[in-house]
Amino acid sequence: MTFAAPSGLAATERGPYIPSPSSFDLPPLFEVAGLGVTKPMVLLLLSVPLIAGVLWAASRQAAVVPGRLQFAGEMAYGFVRNVARDNIGSEHFLRFMPYLVSLFFIILVNNYYGLIPVLQFPTFSRIGFTAALAGITWLLYNGVGVAKHGLLGYLKLQTMPAGVNGPILIVLIPLEFFSNIIVRPFTLALRLFATMFAGHLLLILFSMGAAYLILDLGGLNIIAGFGSAIMFILIGFLEILVMFLQAYVFTLLTAIYVGGSLADEH
Secondary structure (H helix, E strand, O other): OOOOOOOOOOOOOOOOOOOOHHHHOOOOOEEEOOEEEOHHHHHHHHHHHHHHHHHHHHHOOOOOOOOHHHHHHHHHHHHHHHHHHHHHOOOOHHHHHHHHHHHHHHHHHHHHHHHOOOOOOOHHHOHHHHHHHHHHHHHHHHHHHHHHHOHHHHHHHHHOOOOOOOOHHHHHHHHHHHHHHHHHHHHHHHHHHHHHHHHHHHHHHHHHHHHHHHHHHOOOHHHHHHHHHHHHHHHHHHHHHHHHHHHHHHHHHHHHHHHHHHOOOO
16 A cells, blocks of 8 residues: 555655655645636635634624624624733723734634645644734834834833833844844734644654655554554644634733833833
8 A cells, every 4th residue: 555645645655654844845736817816816705705704703793692603703802802901901902902803813714724624724733824923013012002102102112111211222222123123023913824834744653654754654654543543633633722822912912012012111
């Protein structure tokens, strides 16, 4: 019996398929104007009407005594609202709610794609998508900071901690500028990307390992194969939590950065 790699993954000439970063290089599904449209692109676009449809269905017949769908929608919205209010402040948080709610649900849905049969690909395991989200967040919190404090006032806020004076500022100002202005979008993008990439790679590793040990090798290797299958299931359950936490952390940090930009002291 020859072990075959899953659809979209290239098998080695001999032996089992070995998961690697190339496992994420999926071939285009089709072309538009000469440009290849890949599976993660389609999944990301699909998430927009999916999220909009669910939220519309949850709110279209709002009642004093909510039904199950309305209750779930209100719980999810309230969760993001509390994150925004606690970190941006009750005076300003409402105007950022559309972005924060959209951000949370876009990340959450695209992460959970990785656990849905047939789809089975977390969109944000591709760094281009996480970089785009981090770039939008970077423009948002810097934009509102400059709008409120002016360019020089905002740079002072972000680079000069309150109550700190003297020669130490020679060291602190470049470090604070690097940390608050330059590094933040990179850490936002890399945290989400690396977590989704590593989690999905582990799922591929243990699922492919189980299939190879059980179907190809057989014999006593079946025991190790079942062990690999159990690890696949356990990591899948862990990923359910991790995927939610990554959506939460990205939204939380965005709210914290916006709140810090609007604050009068750093």
